Amino acid sequence: MKPAFSVILFTVASGAGFGLIMLAILFDLFGLGGGFSRETLLTAGAGAFILISVGLLSSTAHLANPKNAWRSFTRFKTSWLSKEGVFAVIFYPFFLLYLLGVYVGGGETPGWALFFGVVAFLLGLVTLFSTGMIYASLKTIRQWSNPLVPVNYLAMALLTGILLLYALGLDELGGTGGVLGLAAAVILLAAVVKATYYFWIARPSGPTINTATGFTRARVRILDPGHGHDTFLTHEFGYQPPAGLTPVLKAAVFVLAYGLPLVMLWPAAEAPGAGAMWVAAVSALAGAAAERWLFFAEARHVVNLYHGAQTT
């Protein structure tokens, strides 16, 4: 599948925004590591607001007929894309009411605001899950039709979110050993999810040119795809990443998204206020963008079987 810039930006930015505010709410609710200051929570809230809003707005950029975008809220029961839109919009009032509570609470978030925060946390969770399910529900692309896809969307959001949150206010937390251990656990879990996913998609499976044409007892090969130039189908589904780029990018994903952020936890433990967590956060965001690019570039739609591919 063609990696569209708008969709990569949308999923990485909104994922990081949801992860950032969800973890901020979690730290506030349980007072983890002594809790963050009001200023840090508000900064995290503003950052999440920008990331999520930019993400959602850029997702409308890939629509060919955006004037009908409002209709996408109408098929909530059946369409994961519709569910994602509805959950993301319902998330906003709860999210903003939580931030209002943090603002008026003056250092101690009131109980009602924590209630709105918990609801916002859950809505963020289901929004991220719905985003993953848009892809995972497509039986036509075996690299997407995989239970690890929504798990990965959640893991990458929490990974980029926790690193951004620590970049904003790690120095405010007491006993950084424990909270850094939490970050290490999130990073390792996300890395395991991605590595397992790459293992599962490595070998071709599912439909072949034989089942696509019904000739299952003979070799089938294309003589002519029937079109002289590119079509919508070749344009949308025919994308092949440049040879040799995929393994390089996969290595970059593991270094940028998981390796470097994990290593950065040591200097962060020594000097929590210095820039180590910013390095980790920016590196993870770059790694997440590479991960998302590969997610599209490696996906092979079964319609390619009608254009000569033997397997997907």
Added chain:
Amino acid sequence: MKLGLVIDLDTCVGCHACATACKEWNASGVTGPLSDYDPYGAEPSGVWFNRIRHFEVGEYPENKTVNFPMSCLHCENAECVTVCPTGASIKREEDGIVLVDQDKCMGCNLCSWACPYGARELDESSGTMKKCTLCVDRIYDEELEERERQPACVLACPAHARMFGDLEDAESAVGETVRARGGFSLMPELGYEPTNQYLPPRSSRPIPTDDLPKPSARDKVKEWTNKVVNR
């Protein structure tokens, strides 16, 4: 009722007449126009509801060219309709035809991703998804003569390789043909339950040649003369 097509891979000659007839009718039909980009230039492209591919099946000398027309298969389990967030994609209860409401589509392409058969194409001019309508604006038109109330592709096919009818009714002409000829579905393992069925090439008996009479001396001379005389 499950209206759909039966396509005979035995008789299809791969002439693309069905595709051109489809384009001709539907350019002014309910989802028309079917935009073309650079139609007379070096890189012509555009929206088609019907595309014909050509495959080679088997290894020489046991091989065969199979021409393979494909349009929307009007699946029973049409995932393209399920994933549509706007409600633009519908599957009609009364006859099973899958359609796109051009006034509701937002052009997100998700339905084309959900379709394994490449039946849906985005029209860049209107920004909406377009697909085979099974000529819904022909088959119920009582202004037309009864034999004309069929999809344009079926009427155009010079090899009679396309049949139109109710595939739910086992006693219908299409139902009987599918049963007699061993019609099959494409990619059944995905579970879309396509309505359109494909008929495999017939296995024809080889024509015996060993019992032919040996050529006489006269025939040999004739053959030799034909080879030598250069017009």
